Amino acid sequence: MISPAASDFAGGDRALRAGAVGTIVPWVVDGFVYVKGDPDEPMAGAQVGARARMPSFDPPWIVVHHRLDAVHAVRWPGRLFRVRSVPAVTEEERAALADAAQNLRVGASYSRVFAVDVLEELRPAVLFGPNGDAVVDVLERADQLTESVASDLAVARHPDAGDAYRRAWDRWLSGQPNGAVYRDGDHDGVLAVPGAGPVGSPIGPAFALVWRCVTGSARQRGGSAAFTVDEDDDEILLEPWSTAGVALMESAMVLGAPELVDDADRAVLTAAWQAVRRS
Template identity: 35%
Template sequence: MMPTEDEVMAVLRQIETGDVTLVLEQDPQEQIKGDILYRASNGWTIEVSNWSGEFAGIVEIGLPDGSILDMDHFDRHMPGVAEYFPDEDVAWRAYRMKAVETGFIYLSEGKLGRFADAEEGTTESNPSSEPPWIIVDHSLRDVTVARWPGRLWLAQVLERLEPQGHRGNYTRCTSVKIVREMPTHYLFGPYGEQVEQVLRFAGGLDRGGAERLASHRHPDAAELTAQGWHRWQALVTGTENTPDRDMRGVVRAANNLKSPVGHGLSLAHGAVWDAAERIDGAAAFEEDEDERRLIGPWAAAGSAMLETVWGLGAPELFDVPEREKLLRAWQKRPGHDEV
């Protein structure tokens, strides 16, 4: 039986504390490049990518029964393992490697610039220390995704701006090395692949599709999205769930508290907005002094996409009957005839 991500991360933490020890087959400090194999005292093997003695990520984990967890498995099922990097002390003590400062770079397709050809091992550098700088976010939760689709990389910081002079969980850089490209669904939580399916569908909506979604929404679905927000906020803040705000249709929470699907809600709504503008132009909207909003079937379709993202992207927050309500319009979308 394959271990879960939590079980693999627990072993990595045991390596950090010394409860699980590693024996290496060759000294990484004597290798310019090449994977290093470690045999762990719990019977596992761990293969680590090595760049001139620097820890460049876990490539593969072997289990006592002969099963292998490779990078493709990490990408699909264990993003925490895929992005694991030990701190300086652990890297040297446990792996005899140097730690590197790493983080994430996301760019939308229209903003790739020189990163369009970025691949493992390439270095991207600014010609000077003047802006615009290369922004490396320290965690996936910190990555801002204003537009989708795009590309996501794990990158090593080579040259950082000093002093940083900012607040926020990111590093301003003038030079980075690409460690590897990562699936963009990492940005939308454990069920990110399904969230991306919704984004692709929403971006291709036509008027008939919008009308079909609108006609099949469950009357309780909008209220369930509000419940999703309240339950999520209670979970991450550890406070009692006392709803005091109508959160129906909300795509971003107050205090920059991201949803369980990252920016997936705002992107889904934005995809419907773009489709409505492309197809019906100004007729798809109404405006007052300080707000422009979708109307008619486009408004309902936008709500249906939010309900779908909640149901597919955060299933742990809802019971089965609630998920069925959230996903009713999705199950009746064009080209899909399942009940």
């Protein structure tokens, strides 16, 4: 299970990468690319109908996910594209693609390529399930979170929210192929359970993105005063940001996967969200 800490998202995507699997695929593949907004990315300015190509054969490569539910969104906001890889023409290109695939495990969900044709741009909300638009509302609030609103969220969080969040996770795990081993655990504040099934959570990468956005907001608006370092030199998010982040994750659970909560838990998990959503 993956639980949040500020350091999990300060310099990488350690939490969700723990559940990723790679694979070797044919030289031409259709799939999906999530572009996280870095202006130096080869697909930063991608347009439908155009071709995006890396300037060289050196990593980082373009990662094409074969399934929508396997897309590894590590930052918010971002753009989501449906693409088709461009086949290798020269021996140099074929050799470079073979090198890029060397460390990928058989049967996995992505491939590394150097050029793609952009077929379609999709709403990133589709990564979070059928109620993804509601989850996006939480992400946007997390991305723009101020210390004042974080304080309001922390104060308004229901004292029973942690238990309600754990119950929602247990209900979801009961429907996952490998979920039984993780049931009845401590899921308070959990971002993902990568080993439970094909996806790591009821709403895909949304919990991790919410926590990353809150951490980014704390860094931008709270500065060094929003963090401390524990005995293992891990950076820890302080109050009110940490409780605000958990409250937003709990809200995303209800809004993104309402079938996992009953009426009583829905009220508990959305208490903080209802208190600030119009502010």
